[in-house]
Amino acid sequence: MxxxxxxxxxxxxxxxxxxxxxxxxxxxxxxxxxxxxxxxxxxxxxxxxxxxxxxxxxxxxxxxxxxxxxxxxxxxxxxxxxxxxxxxxxxxxxxxxxxxxxxxxxxxxxxxxxxxxxxxxxxxxxxxxxxxxxxxxxxxxxxxxxxxxxxxxxxxxxxxxxxxxxxxxxxxxxxxxxxxxxxxxxxxxxxxxxxxxxxxxxxxxxxxxxxxxxxxxxxxETGAGNCHIFIDETADLTMVENIVLNGKTQRPSVCNAIESLLIHEKWFEENGKRLLAVLNEKGIEIYGDEAVCNAFPEAKTATEEDWSTEYLALKISVKTVSCVSDAIEHINRYGTNHSEAILTKDEQNAAVFMNKVDAAAVYHNASTRFTDGFEFGYGAEIGISTQKLHARGPxxxxxxxxxxxxxxxxxxxxx
Amino acid sequence: MxxxxxxxxxxxxxxxxxxxxxxxxxxxxxxxxxxxxxxxxxxxxxxxxxxxxxxxxxxxxxxxxxxxxxxxxxxxxxxxxxxxxxxxxxxxxxxxxxxxxxxxxxxxxxxxxxxxxxxxxxxxxxxxxxxxxxxxxxxxxxxxxxxxxxxxxxxxxxxxxxxxxxxxxxxxxxxxxxxxxxxxxxxxxxxxxxxxxxxxxxxxxxxxxxxxxxxxxxxxETGAGNCHIFIDETADLTMVENIVLNGKTQRPSVCNAIESLLIHEKWFEENGKRLLAVLNEKGIEIYGDEAVCNAFPEAKTATEEDWSTEYLALKISVKTVSCVSDAIEHINRYGTNHSEAILTKDEQNAAVFMNKVDAAAVYHNASTRFTDGFEFGYGAEIGISTQKLHARGPxxxxxxxxxxxxxxxxxxxxx
CATH class of the missing domain: 3.40.605.10 (Aldehyde Dehydrogenase; Chain A, domain 1)
Incomplete structure (x- = not known):
């Protein structure tokens, strides 16, 4: 035997x-x-x-x-x-x-x-x-x-x-x-x-x-986390910087770290350069779409593969979108159903995003790094489920x- | 496509x-x-x-x-x-x-x-x-x-x-x-x-x-039901006849019908022949172990395959056992984790049986035919789960x- x-x-x-x-x-x-x-x-x-x-x-x-x-x-x-x-x-x-x-x-x-x-x-x-x-x-x-x-x-x-x-x-x-x-x-x-x-x-x-x-x-099924933050038109700049840095740099190798930013084009017009510079300063490699690369020459051009890559490192993909629906569509296409966040002052957009994004945990104005059994108060964790049957999330x-x-x-x- | x-x-x-x-x-x-x-x-x-x-x-x-x-x-x-x-x-x-x-x-x-x-x-x-x-x-x-x-x-x-x-x-x-x-x-x-x-x-x-x-x-996973009734030493004869006939004949083609009887040898000594005669009268073919065949010549000898067969027909396998532990072991070996019943006046044996038998639904002194979303009061049923994750039972x-x-x-x- x-x-x-x-x-x-x-x-x-x-x-x-x-x-x-x-x-x-x-x-x-x-x-x-x-x-x-x-x-x-x-x-x-x-x-x-x-x-x-x-x-x-x-x-x-x-x-x-x-x-x-x-x-x-x-x-x-x-x-x-x-x-x-x-x-x-x-x-x-x-x-x-x-x-x-x-x-x-x-x-x-x-x-x-x-x-x-x-x-x-x-x-x-x-x-x-x-x-x-x-x-x-x-x-x-x-x-x-x-x-x-x-x-x-x-x-x-x-x-x-x-x-x-x-x-x-x-x-x-x-x-x-x-x-x-x-x-x-x-x-x-x-x-x-x-x-x-x-x-x-x-x-x-x-x-x-x-x-x-x-x-x-x-x-x-546990673990894979290609997590996004969607920065909506009305997102607060300071909050964005805090949450994006927390999601990307606090512990880049874990599944609830963020891998991708989706930025409303109007917010990007006003604040995009500044945010990208902050990321760059922290040693984060940026892979961007056309708008991102135009605004910030240090960024490399993102390939199709980047959108579905879980870097688990100081790298991030950045894409501009024209509305919350675009962000939702992108996440449901490339995400791994783990943790997804929207940063916005618009309650309506937050509700739409949280309802329609298909993930174990959806956040409004908070870091995706909280998806964790101990953070949720469960006191123990056997893993984070990214499937929908039996158990979902921590x-x-x-x-x-x-x-x-x-x-x-x-x-x-x-x- | x-x-x-x-x-x-x-x-x-x-x-x-x-x-x-x-x-x-x-x-x-x-x-x-x-x-x-x-x-x-x-x-x-x-x-x-x-x-x-x-x-x-x-x-x-x-x-x-x-x-x-x-x-x-x-x-x-x-x-x-x-x-x-x-x-x-x-x-x-x-x-x-x-x-x-x-x-x-x-x-x-x-x-x-x-x-x-x-x-x-x-x-x-x-x-x-x-x-x-x-x-x-x-x-x-x-x-x-x-x-x-x-x-x-x-x-x-x-x-x-x-x-x-x-x-x-x-x-x-x-x-x-x-x-x-x-x-x-x-x-x-x-x-x-x-x-x-x-x-x-x-x-x-x-x-x-x-x-x-x-x-x-x-x-x-839904449905397969090789369901047993264990007739313990102290089971009430009338209750046994009612529940066994209900489990076997009320709708033999469904998953919560019974396929196998396990009978305590002392109960069998006293009441076995009578029960088998009642089953035989109702046109149920009996496949029994040695004790059963000796006591009731109309019974055919059960093969190893019979113990794991879901007949879904007017057939039943019958085995004598010496105690509740034997019954539990047999069920956990040959059962399909669907519905299992013990008939007994002994609360202790009932508790042991219900705890140790590995099934979606375990019964004390009732018919296994009740395993059903409508009978449980759920008002609708998409099937009966025989697995342990996500959903178990109706x-x-x-x-x-x-x-x-x-x-x-x-x-x-x-x-």
Whole structure:
């Protein structure tokens, strides 16, 4: 039996054992995991060093190495995040509906775990802990498939989790790591429909697209963010500068950073040059349409590809539009349904934009950088869904749950 | 451009036009559709005759022909169902969450349409109207792909819908039928990710399995129901007879009918023969394990295949088990996560069974035949979901909606 099938079977069995565990039992296990990670700090750092050395040999960039790196502070932060998770309300068992029928049937719709969650992700070892602990809090078993670049770190982290779980009510098989990080194990996961209830990819565009194309297991699509700001005719100049700089420069590598500006031609006439100069000063490369390039010679000409590119870097595409409808049309054509903002004093235009733009989160006069489970107050986040089914936008604990109807009768039959 | 791509593009455009329509505008269109179907009754029946004639030539069974057949009463029933739908609460715009952040940001999570729904289904022409009207009520555009066996009926029905929509605020392209019913158009729909937001298959096991295997569009899985009743040691004999007969004989061809009995060996010792005789008397073929065949010679020996077969006919598999855990294990192994029942006086066993059995609906002392959107009081149903994401169990109007975050600021940026 392959590693994937073996672990899939064990996860399914574990998922049944997780049903009915109390919040206290789950939280106790989470606390033990937090403690164990701190106890195992030294060995975790040693294993992490192996990944970093391999990464250096392979010529990974400093930013990639930084994403793989663990240090004492980061391990403490991970433990602290688990303790915050312990404080969060357990969604399992929540009464979603209650219907009393005339025939005496009592129908309760309750929140239940999904079952077995498959997580396929790149680089960052902290995702290993996030995915494991969020799954346990919601009563789910999880199968983790990290990338080869964090292989030793992930194995060490899961080994600590297993040590911690041994003296709890949670079966050890509730958290399992696929150690073989070859493409074949990813492919097996895509078709593990008998044991996996959902597959969540976290990582770059290629990973996500591959999972969507190949998986027969239901997928929760996360992450790609080609986010726009539309600067309407009546937008306030200072607000525009603050929000555009925040969206582009505060953390350019994340999915809710902005990649593209759409500017009302009248606003552009008056303020365009000044805004472009500010961006240029901050080291942002500008790819513009004809009007932009005419007004600001430092700008490069945007190609068709630029409009659909998620730069994740200090680059931005800029296009002038003649009205809010043009902006909406452009966004619905090139956007990735993540986060989109309009800056305007015109309430009517704001309403039209927010209703018609097809995205998980639409903003009026605020930065798209707020699309985040912690910023929304959910206290935890398994990713940001850019699909429309099951969960849309930042996914907190309820996104890792399903529902089930419990029907109580006294012998009722259907007529 | 192929028919599927052309209609997909038009549906996407229509879906944007549907955003923001009022409940009154949508209900007015629904009323016009109901009226038009009655006006067009004669021509609908003429087109339906063509399908029936072709079906007879192809040697369809009487039950299949019955499923294709329209008559004046059925058309009136369809119109009446639309009027009931008009009365239902419009879920669009419902406030699901409202968060006021300390920085002054106001975050509203509202219920919105999904966008474009693809419906792929077999035989029954009334699904054409159900899918079209439920989609319109929830502000979605829909692409219908019925089967060749109801082709003329479906074309006539959609033609009536188009006539009705012409004088309303709903764009005609909000409801479109793929007229080419070849396998190629189904395959195109499976990959129409640019224009379809969800694909819902309704029909037999083969259709559903094909869609799940091949579609890259997110799928809402419906329907297969290998439903069990577990008769526990303390089950009441009269209740057992009533519920088993109701589950098996009231409408054997539907997904919430029962296909398998699991009987506690002590109950079986005392009452097994009598129950089997009652089933046999009603013309139900029994496929049993050794104990069953020994006790009741008319029973045939059940093969491994029987345990996972959805007969949809007057056949039943019967197995004796030694405890509730055995029953749960059997169901989780062979069931289809649809509807499962325990008959018992033991509250503890009922609780264990209902918690541990992995199904959309679990029953204590009631018939599985109640798993139905109308029986649950939802007033409408687009199918019964047997998957765990997005919607589980009978899917009413909310299953055809998504959510969207609307965030209102005064220039807030992230720190």
């Amino acid at each position: 392959s590693e994937v099938i073996e672990k899939g079977k064990a996860a399914k069995i574990a998922s049944y054992q997780l049903i009915g565990l109390s919040t206290e039992q789950k939280n106790e296990a989470l606390e033990k995991i937090a403690m164990q990670l701190v106890i195992d700090r030294e060995s975790l750092l040693i294993e992490n060093q192996k990944d970093l050395e391999q990464g250096r040999l392979k010529g990974f960039s400093e930013s990639t190495l930084d994403r793989i790196m663990l240090n004492p502070k980061r391990i403490d932060d991970i433990a602290a995040a688990i303790r915050l998770l312990i404080e969060l309300k357990d969604p399992i068992g929540e009464k979603l509906e209650m219907i009393e029928k005339e025939n005496g049937l009592l129908i309760k719709k309750l929140r239940v775990p999904i079952g077995v969650i498959g997580m396929i992700y790149e680089a960052r070892p902290n995702v290993t802990i996030d995915a494991a602990t969020l799954s346990l809090k919601t009563g789910n078993a999880v199968i983790l498939r990290g990338s080869s670049s964090a292989k030793y770190s992930n194995m060490a982290l899961v080994s600590s989790i297993h040590k911690a779980l041994k003296n709890t009510k949670i079966p050890v098989d509730a958290v399992q790591l696929i150690e073989d990080t070859s493409r074949e194990t990813a492919k097996e996961l895509f078709h593990l429909k008998d044991y996996l209830d959902v597959l969540i990819p976290r990582g770059g565009k290629n990973l996500i697209e591959t999972v969507i194309r190949e998986s027969t297991v239901p997928v929760l 996914m907190g604990l309820p996104a890792l749950t399903s529902s089930k109807y419990f029907i109580y009768g006294e012998g009722q039959t259907r007529e | 192929s028919e599927v791509i052309e209609k997909g593009k038009a549906a996407k455009i229509a879906s944007y036009q549907l955003i923001g329509l009022s409940t009154e505008q949508k209900n007015e269109a629904l009323e016009k559709i109901a009226m038009q179907l009655v006006i067009d009754r004669e021509s609908l029946l003429i087109e339906n005759q063509k399908d029936l004639e072709q079906g007879r030539l192809k040697g369809f069974s009487e039950s299949t022909l019955d499923r294709i057949m329209l008559n004046p009463k059925r058309i009136d029933d369809i119109a009446a169902a639309i009027r009931l739908l008009i009365e239902l609460k419009d879920p669009i715009g419902e406030k699901l969450e409202m968060i006021e952040k300390e920085n002054g940001l106001l975050i509203k999570k509202l219920r919105v349409p999904i966008g474009v729904i693809g419906m792929i289904y077999e035989a029954r022409p009334n699904v054409t109207i159900d899918a079209a009207t439920l989609s319109l009520k929830t502000g979605n555009a829909v692409i219908l792909r019925g089967s060749s066996s109801a082709k003329y009926s479906n074309m006539a029905l959609v033609s009536s819908i188009h006539k009705a929509l012409k004088n309303t605020k709903i764009p005609v392209d909000a409801v479109q039928l793929i007229e080419d019913t070849s396998r190629e158009t189904a395959k195109e729909l499976f990959h129409l990710k640019d224009y379809l937001d969800v694909l819902i298959p309704r029909g037999g096991k083969n259709l559903i399995e094909t869609v799940i295997r091949e579609s890259t569009v997110p799928v809402l 899917m009413g109007l909310p299953a055809l909606t998504s959510s969207k975050y609307f965030i209102y600021g005064e220039g807030q940026t992230r720190e």
